[in-house]
Amino acid sequence: MAKWYEDEAFANKVCKLVYDNYERLGKKGKPVAGREWTMLAAVVAVFEQEQGEGTKIHDYKVELISLGTGSKCLGRNQLTSTGNLLNDSHAEVVARRGFLRYLYQELENAYTSRQSIFITNEENHVCSLKNYVSFHLFSSHTPCGDASIFPKGEDSTMIINNAKRKNVDLNDQDCPSSKYLCVEELGQQVEDQCQNERNFCENVQDSDLQNQNIGTGSDIHRTGAKCVPDGLQDAHDLGSYYHNVGILRTKPGRGNPTLSMSCSDKIMKWCVLGCQGALISHFLAKPVYFSSVVLGKCAYDASAMRRAVSERAGAVSVLPEEYVVTEPRLLQGEVEFEHSKRKTEEMNGEGKGEDKKLTASPSAIIMVKNPLLLEISVNGLKQGVTKANRNSQKSRLCICKAEFFNQFKKILALVPNHQLNSSPTTARTYKQFKNEAVQYNKGKEQFRAVFNTWMEKPTHLEEFT
Numbered sequence: 001m002a003k004w005y006e007d008e009a010f011a012n013k014v015c016k017l018v019y020d021n022y023e024r025l026g027k028k029g030k031p032v033a034g035r036e037w038t039m040l041a042a043v044v045a046v047f048e049q050e051q052g053e054g055t056k057i058h059d060y061k062v063e064l065i066s067l068g069t070g071s072k073c074l075g076r077n078q079l080t081s082t083g084n085l086l087n088d089s090h091a092e093v094v095a096r097r098g099f100l101r102y103l104y105q106e107l108e109n110a111y112t113s114r115q116s117i118f119i120t121n122e123e124n125h126v127c128s129l130k131n132y133v134s135f136h137l138f139s140s141h142t143p144c145g146d147a148s149i150f151p152k153g154e155d156s157t158m159i160i161n162n163a164k165r166k167n168v169d170l171n172d173q174d175c176p177s178s179k180y181l182c183v184e185e186l187g188q189q190v191e192d193q194c195q196n197e198r199n200f201c202e203n204v205q206d207s208d209l210q211n212q213n214i215g216t217g218s219d220i221h222r223t224g225a226k227c228v229p230d231g232l233q234d235a236h237d238l239g240s241y242y243h244n245v246g247i248l249r250t251k252p253g254r255g256n257p258t259l260s261m262s263c264s265d266k267i268m269k270w271c272v273l274g275c276q277g278a279l280i281s282h283f284l285a286k287p288v289y290f291s292s293v294v295l296g297k298c299a300y301d302a303s304a305m306r307r308a309v310s311e312r313a314g315a316v317s318v319l320p321e322e323y324v325v326t327e328p329r330l331l332q333g334e335v336e337f338e339h340s341k342r343k344t345e346e347m348n349g350e351g352k353g354e355d356k357k358l359t360a361s362p363s364a365i366i367m368v369k370n371p372l373l374l375e376i377s378v379n380g381l382k383q384g385v386t387k388a389n390r391n392s393q394k395s396r397l398c399i400c401k402a403e404f405f406n407q408f409k410k411i412l413a414l415v416p417n418h419q420l421n422s423s424p425t426t427a428r429t430y431k432q433f434k435n436e437a438v439q440y441n442k443g444k445e446q447f448r449a450v451f452n453t454w455m456e457k458p459t460h461l462e463e464f465t
């Protein structure tokens, strides 16, 4: 057997593992068959194993760490300063936040001398990942935002046919279906892509990308994610004039615009600063990077994905020690998600001959294997929350900021003298502890120097204790 990156079947193994786990979950929180659709994402771990004494035969096993389905994000008017709400409920974000719960669990194991993926340094008490484990992000679909903008080619035939069948109004930018899902609307004929290329080059200042041609004379896939307010805007003209590429975007939300960056942008940030976030970086010697991003069968373009996820990030320089712009392997499996929009449309079309209205699932599933957590999210809180207990601890999801802060404080209490390599802390709030992650914030400064229109949530929303 080979290492995971030498194994041609790796992407399909990841798809199968994630879909099998999803199937076993039962119906709660899943879309209503034939009427609703969703997206699925997961984080999986690869454990390298050396087999046989004195031999060099390698093998690996893939394990599911966390899984999430997607629903719409909360608009900026709905955000609160309690840390109780999950603002961004896209599948990739849910899966990554579930992964953070796993990291907290493993840190607890390390600091209490139980078996863990981390080893602790006796002197400064920070943890390092053992070298036999790597983490991989799976998504059933191309991430929203920049990765979703690409020419329609032969591989996308099924999507084009679908859009034609549904007679999508291409000029109606406000139709609900174009507001959430990426890669599903039909663009129009491209006649000239000079403007796009020019805008793109101005934006990313990367000469290697200047020859990139996103039109190739065909239609383009679009994204529902909107350009950040202070950056270059989309022209919304025909064909490839519609979008600019390589730029930062925010997600559409319920009712009003969100402050949540698109999944393409977030994944790119994880390639620079790691996917562990500021709080967990306090405990780690190095950031944690995803080694690959694996997609299920969906409309996909390898060069758009590369541009969105790693090439754009190449402009970030002078990162602090241990931080590096990482290029995850970008892979695609051949298995389609059973509750994808396309499959649901197909199923709906095969129904009683009448087109029922399809909607995105209003709920999202959050599942973590260890610690074992399974919750259903609706509007950023647990399903079934009543108005009376909206602000209570019972209503919040295991992956909201307030719960992460509790986890953080619990781990900090396990560190000898409650102190890491930095000087004694005066921090009290969630935001203050994030600000004290020195190396992470140095990296973030460099990141922000390039991506200076990145949307940040107002500071007061993170000043809870």
Ligand SMILES: [Zn+2]
Pocket: 090, 091, 092, 143, 144, 262, 263, 264
């Ligand atoms: Zn997304």
